[in-house]
Amino acid sequence: MIIKRAKIKPLDVVLVFMLLSFGLFLAYRISVGLHYKWNWSVIPQYLFRYDPDLNGWLPNLLVQGLFNTIRLSIWGTLFATILGTALGMCRISQSLFKRLLGRTYVELIRNLPPLVLIFIFYFFVSDQIMPVLGVEEFVRSRSESTQKILAFLFAPPSQFSAFLSAVFTLAIFEGAYIAEIVRAGIQSIEKEQWEAGHALGLSRRHQMFDVILPQATHRILPPLAGQFISTIKDSAIVSVISIQELTFQGMELMSATYLTFEIWITVSLLYLMLTLSLSVGVGRLEVRMRKRY
């Protein structure tokens, strides 16, 4: 690959000038047109607050929201991966029923607005499934130390059920995309690998789990990591069902303080901090994966 040295051309200068003037124009409209009073000084206290009793700093609304977003994304991706792998394998199964099942799931989920899905799943899952599973009672009957661990990993008892519902909803949604990643990964393995397994007398199950999946996993990992970043972004959507993640906290704060721009810029920066650093990580992962066999 030949990398040319960047040269600044007249057009570039014009573009930079246009961008700059647009930025200035925006700033002017906000300060003069909206009579917006910038008040950045109050933002830090919503990130961390000082607790005199503990004599230390504790995460406040926005950082708590960020943590919840991370928890949601991790668990959501984890369950979505399990679900997506199962359904991705269904998509290429030899059984017509399984193929139809996988296909229906993927097409249904991918062709509906996520917001609509969230409402359907959430009210079904939290209304019907969670009480049946007895999640709430289970958490409350644990010892205090267990509850603390659960609160750290998931959510405090009062929000536990809602949190799990949100995780499952997110997992069902992201699962459809992961199913497609898994399907594509499996199909990218040469059919000769199946044939070699077949000729050795391996059952289809063993061909899949010993020969195909380990190789597919290798190819799936980078797009899967990319999907994790998508999950972080998509998790904002569960704010509509009152999960206290970053976007929800932003909305709460905004309605209390009316510091629209400061809050959303801060929220954006927090999201970017997460997703951009992960993007860099995924990029490195891709390079490393390409180098191996």
Place this chain on the structure above:
Amino acid sequence: MKNTEVPLHKNALGDHIIHVEKVNKIFPNGVHALRDFSTNIRRNEVLVIIGPSGSGKSTLLRCINGLEQIDSGIIIVDGIPLDDDKNHRLEIRIEVGMVFQLFNLFPHMTVLANINLAQKRVRKKTTAEATETTMDLLERVGMVDKADSYPGQLSGGQQQRVAIARALAMKPMVMLFDEATSALDPEMIGEVLDVMRNLAKEGMTMVVVTHEMGFAREVSDRVIFMEDGRKVEEAAAAQFFTNPKEERTQQFLSQIL
């Protein structure tokens, strides 16, 4: 496993280990790869199949171990009919070893793991038992020192020797070789042919699709010349190469010898 009809076929076949009768294979794209193809393969026999590309040689091998479904005809391997019965199909592909043109080793596993896998999964051996067999086989193909290498670190000839060892690990009754040397650099063909030659000497039943006429001449008991899915000529090796009957065979041999 139910195969009550096995003794019957065994008697009917005599010393024929593979019975192929009037087999037809038509691919979905309309290519008629095998036309009423029949042959019998005897125990300990080395059968070489030659013919121009697209003549159905590979398809025949792939049909025998169930990689392709036949459209009509009968294939019986060691008394087990290759039909819709899943158990029959499984038994046949366990009993029939196959070596592919492009080796098809599992790239994510070491040589040792490649050869151990089916022994453990299909023959239910422990890792220790499987490893013992594997090391014996690697000894035979001269690859003991590469047991812990990955396929990607080996030359083509080495990979093919490992692939042969992998197929042998299942203790098959028949070995099918599908152009096992066609993808190799000339200087590596010899090492693979040596392994095959030794196998033939040990009395392994082999069906070999190859373009290596010297090898065919030296090792084979019988030769079949195929074209357009049909058997053009079938003869004992000595006769086939010195005195072919069919004009098409003479023409083919004169082109490649």
